[in-house]
Amino acid sequence: MPRHVTLADGRSVEVECLSCTLTSGLITPTGGVIYESSNFHVHQDVAYPIKGLVILAAKRHFYCMDELKEEERFEYISLIHKIRQEQRARLGIEKVYYFNNEDTTHHFHLWMVPRYEWMYHFGNSVESLRPVLLHARSNMNDEDNMKSVIEGINILRDGLKGFVSNTR
């Protein structure tokens, strides 16, 4: 079933799978691609303007962790590890929440959500994730914060430049 998707910058597109549309390069995420290889695509969804938030998506269209091929498995973990290193080294991010739901309407992707001080107001652990994201979407989309989010995207892109994952 094609769905109508309105992008953060107001563009509207009809897609079968938003992840396929993004990872194939049909649409460019606002702020641009952070990193891509033949298997994976890294970007930020600026609809949730949290600096350093990263979405790591597979390029192949599948949904579940146990569908990762062997070479994808090695690349997946080394890419998460590398992104996490850069979040810490370049953006000072001390903690990250990881979220991956297999019943997504997009295909296989991992959210890496930095944990900032203000988020603890919404509680801890998994129950705080949705309120935090909604708060960011509704209350943090001002120009200054958006600038800092885009800056974060550029910094992470620099950090991942030339990265080749260990595919053993």
Ligand SMILES: [Zn+2]
């Ligand atoms: Zn897809």
